[in-house]
Amino acid sequence: xxxxxxxxxxxxxxxxxxxxxxxxxxxxxxxxxxxxxxxxxxxxxxxxxxxxxxxxxxxxxxxxxxxxxxxxxxxxxxxxxxxxxxxxxxxxxxxxxxxxxxxxxxxxxxxxxxxxxxxxxxxxxxxxxxxxxxxxxxx
Numbered sequence: 001x002x003x004x005x006x007x008x009x010x011x012x013x014x015x016x017x018x019x020x021x022x023x024x025x026x027x028x029x030x031x032x033x034x035x036x037x038x039x040x041x042x043x044x045x046x047x048x049x050x051x052x053x054x055x056x057x058x059x060x061x062x063x064x065x066x067x068x069x070x071x072x073x074x075x076x077x078x079x080x081x082x083x084x085x086x087x088x089x090x091x092x093x094x095x096x097x098x099x100x101x102x103x104x105x106x107x108x109x110x111x112x113x114x115x116x117x118x119x120x121x122x123x124x125x126x127x128x129x130x131x132x133x134x135x136x137x138x139x
Contacts, residue, residue, distance in 0.1 A: 001026045016040070044122045045070035045129070049114075052136045055099030055106070064135050065096030066116060074119035074128075079112050079135070087112065099137050111136050 002011050003024045015021060015038050022035035048067035055062050066077065072093050079088040079097050087107060088097040099107050116131045 045072075045120050045127070047116075047118075047129075047131060049116075049131070049133060050135065051133070052138055053099065054138045056139045063096030063098050064114075065090075065093075066131075068093065068118070070120045070122075072118050072120050073126075074117075076117045077114065078116075079114045081107070081112055082110065093118075099139075106139070107137055109137050109139050 002009050004010075004013060005020075005022045013021075013023075018038055018040045020035060020037050022033060024031055024033045026032070046069040048069075050061075050064060050066075053061050053064045064079070075091060075093045077088070077090040077095070077097075078086060081087050087101055090097070101107055111134050113134055114132060117128070118131075119126065119128045121127070
């Protein structure tokens with residue numbers, strides 16, 4: 001048997017509204033309860049961020065830059081090394097990190113942290129989004 005927070009007894013639910021949801025599931029051996037927090041965000045501006053790039057001058061996969069599916073009106077990408085030192089800052093979406101330090105030396109192979117703040121208009125409002133993650137440099 002199933003029982004959701006709204007009294008529904010279906011085994012599957014399609015959830016579209018943000019909120020806290022819980023379900024109890026039971027059989028002859030007992031009952032278990034679990035919950036989750038569903039957060040939604042506008043999906044009219046998709047962001048695609050690579051997790052690895054190879055700045056080794058072979059002409060393939062040379063720069064790290066997010067891809068996006070909307071017109072951005074503000075943009076700031078930052079890349080940090082493992083000690084938190086800023087390695088790259090872009091204020092234009094067409095600027096990608098080439099895997100070099102601010103002093104012009106090649107960054108060593110490894111994992112780097114990135115943060116991205118961008119702004120765009122969707123059908124109803126201006127949206128400001130913040131994202132973050134890691135990217136691996138392979139030479």
